[in-house]
Amino acid sequence: MLLVAARCRVRPDHCQDFVHQVDRIIPVVRAEPGCTRYELHADVFEEGLFIFCEEWESQKQLDDHIATPHMQDHFVTCAAWMAAPTELTIYEVSGLQTVVLS
Template structure:
């Protein structure tokens, strides 16, 4: 059995693209939550920086997360991300060490 994979993705909007990026990222949530293996897919925005967005994701396995990266909705977003993002998407992959209490 594979260990769950936690993903933290950080994205920064280009100046003036904050609303457009928020809308594009929000549109990713419903289809991603419907994907096999997606346990959690939460979108957040920094309290003090409306151009800083963060996804907190939990996947049943690394393979299911990898399959997510090939979906039409994510590929479509990535194809237009250069117009919305200031810099690269920063991704951290994690495995939980301690169980929830």
């Protein structure tokens, strides 16, 4: 399994455009083969910083996701809104443990 943290820096004047655009693609991405998690989070301390938290079953499925027409369209649509290039950090996971804190 792969965990992906994709850091997107969006110009503050386009944050709402970005969120609206992402809202449109999330259901489509979540239905893709191999996607087990796809969420967008906004940093509460840094305006314009958004982080996608993703889980993919394999590198091939992540690569296929990035190459889909809807993602290529998404990248083109959002390009003018970005303050910096998107940075992906990819973690290869060999095991998981769930801990519940109360």
